[in-house]
Amino acid sequence: MKAPIGAPAAAPWTPDQPIVSIRSVRKSFGALEVLKDVSFDVRKGEVVCIIGPSGSGKSTLIRCINALVPIDQGSILVENQEVNDPALDKLMLRRKVGMVFQQYNLFPHKTALQNVMMAPIQVLKQNKAEVEERARSLLAKVRLTGKENSYPGELSGGQQQRVAIARSLAMRPDIMLFDEVTAALDPETVKEVLVTIRELAEEGMTCILVTHEMKFAREIADHIYFTDRGVIVEHGPPEEFFANAKDERTRAFLGQIL
Template sequence: MSKRILENPFIELQGVTKAFGRTPVLQGLDLAVARSEVACIIGPSGSGKSTVLRCINALTPVDSGRVEVAGIRVDSARLDAQALRKRVGIVFQGYNLFPHRTVLQNVMMAPIQVLGRERSEVEAQARALLAKVRLTGKENAYPGELSGGQQQRVAIARSLCMQPEVMLFDEVTAALDPETVKEVLSVIQEIAAEGMTCVLVTHEMRFAQEAADYVYFMDQGRVVEHGSADALFRAPQDARTRAFLDKVL
């Protein structure tokens, strides 16, 4: 599969390999995302999708290949990982909220402790973000008092409060019931519509069709097919892509 060529990619992976022990997970992977683009990565479980996001955010070091995000060489031995993560937010399937902190405190902690920003400024932004994710009135609640969908929206607000340039979403709806899936996906669509560069690993094919500008289909650690959401879903070219979509659509 030929790789995507962008004149000025905001995120670019070239020839990336990663193995855990003797198990290869990424095998010469190429991927590119433009600024303000919404890219979805789809494919069967175990194909390496989540590992791609972790490599972009330097949570998982690559074995070989090149990873560049917003002009930062992520694969460099001299990488300042903290500086990268100020610019690249990630939201996981698990909400990872502090259970002994209120919703507002969860959202405010990192900008104050990591970025050293003024508490009053951060609190104003945090309250505005909680309103954006439709959680006004829940500022003083604790995570255990919220539904799964509400906790996931807190996690999104917390990541946005770091004012990132890129948002990565790793199967953020996998543990949610259908009603709360819609709540979370609508928030992500609003974020994307405002121009945030977003990369999502998702099993929500309808969302990928509607919200993505570009889609990558992965299988066995490789990109099998890529293209615009319309082209890939309407007329997939590879037999593996067609077989996968036949199962999930």
């Protein structure tokens, strides 16, 4: 039997605590320090957007949350379990944290339905018929009914990205990470993906998004973090953040984007 995630000493998580708690995280790739003392909390059901110029460490930051990238210093707690703990069962952590990528990364040798079904069957060992039923309803939810048997190569970027979202949801995660999920899409398909994410957020899913869609971030986010060169420069609720950014760098960035 597999041990529950993290150190046994960790107190059980209760919904009044932050679901993700990031404290003084540092990460370097060689001589390049990409995260310099980053801290923030995410509460259950909250939608958090991380924005900032390219190379500011946004993608690295969310990859740290599901331990795709190990951190050098600091602490990341996911439901009170220390992600940075070497004894942590990373696979147990990743069952709770779903992730969607910029390049979709669907498995090209499997159909849309098989892509969605694969992890619950192979990893969670769930009943195949049950998983298939759930996978079909997930594909319906992302408006892909009729595309179940299409291979990723036969789908548009937006459709592939929605399959990827359904694939992550099939694991019934508590938290969803979105890494610039619309950056590789044609402008006309961006919307269909954003609509899907908004529905998820409205259902109360905890979402952490790295995005360049400022308009979308403004509408959907409960809290916005602006990062530059590895530090959080400024943060706040969207109305406040966009209306009166205090820091010079934030204003310069927003001036370029908007």
